Amino acid sequence: MFKELDPILHSQLRLAVVSLLISVEEAEFTYIKEKTQATSGNLSVQLDKLKQAGYIEVQKSFKNNYPLTVCKITKQGIDAFDKYVSDLKAYLNPK
Amino acid sequence: MFKELDPILHSQLRLAVVSLLISVEEAEFTYIKEKTQATSGNLSVQLDKLKQAGYIEVQKSFKNNYPLTVCKITKQGIDAFDKYVSDLKAYLNPK
DNA sequence: AATATATTGTTTATTTTATAAACTAGTTTA
DNA sequence: TAAACTAGTTTATAAAATAAACAATATATT
Numbered sequence: 001m002f003k004e005l006d007p008i009l010h011s012q013l014r015l016a017v018v019s020l021l022i023s024v025e026e027a028e029f030t031y032i033k034e035k036t037q038a039t040s041g042n043l044s045v046q047l048d049k050l051k052q053a054g055y056i057e058v059q060k061s062f063k064n065n066y067p068l069t070v071c072k073i074t075k076q077g078i079d080a081f082d083k084y085v086s087d088l089k090a091y092l093n094p095k
Numbered sequence: 096m097f098k099e100l101d102p103i104l105h106s107q108l109r110l111a112v113v114s115l116l117i118s119v120e121e122a123e124f125t126y127i128k129e130k131t132q133a134t135s136g137n138l139s140v141q142l143d144k145l146k147q148a149g150y151i152e153v154q155k156s157f158k159n160n161y162p163l164t165v166c167k168i169t170k171q172g173i174d175a176f177d178k179y180v181s182d183l184k185a186y187l188n189p190k
Numbered sequence: 191a192a193t194a195t196a197t198t199g200t201t202t203a204t205t206t207t208a209t210a211a212a213c214t215a216g217t218t219t220a
Numbered sequence: 221t222a223a224a225c226t227a228g229t230t231t232a233t234a235a236a237a238t239a240a241a242c243a244a245t246a247t248a249t250t
Binding site for chain 3: 124125128135136138139140143155160161162163164
């Protein structure tokens with residue numbers, strides 16, 4: 001009836017990040033930070049968790065002399081998101 | 096863009112409980128426990144939080160000599176659930 | 191009748207998670 | 221060259237979820 005919800009995605013910030021990345025396919029740290037209204041520290045931690053889970057890829061480089069962190073969703077991330085949404089439906093549509 | 100999700104409802108077990116109560120309007124502790132697969136301790140704690148938030152009403156009595164805890168959703172609980180679902184949509188339907 | 195087991199929970203302790211505060215490392219501006 | 225800014229990371233704290241232990245009574249067993 002109520003399936004276990006993926007704990008990696010059942011987090012407001014991580015869900016927002018994945019949702020965002022699914023729509024844009026690639027985004028910079030600062031862009032994600034602005035869109036999600038997260039603090040840098042929180043975002044840094046949550047991005048790392050998503051990376052550890054294999055849901056996103058993180059590329060670090062430099063742009064205009066400044067460090068640049070670019071994130072990208074993975075196939076695994078998309079699948080996990082789809083499953084999360086589908087599992088969540090039982091909770092949202094009580095019969 | 097991403098609205099703050101009600102922390103009372105953004106919990107797997109509490110969301111399941113509220114979802115359940117919206118569909119049945121009244122349920123016993125043991126029934127909720129069975130449907131949600133929760134442990135007694137966890138359910139007891141989460142029911143109390145929902146009660147403190149004013150999202151459910153809890154009536155304690157006795158049935159066949161055993162304690163009986165019956166839960167009922169409140170108007171406030173229904174409204175909070177509706178808002179939660181609506182707020183969550185931005186996360187689930189990335190554009 | 192006494193002991194063991196079951197029912198229906200609650201309380202407390204532990205673990206996990208989320209978040210905020212503090213810090214790092216380098217860059218630009220005044 | 222000092223102050224302020226950029227782009228983050230790491231560590232500490234607060235909050236939440238969960239599990240383990242307990243309580244109170246009821247029923248079943250020997």
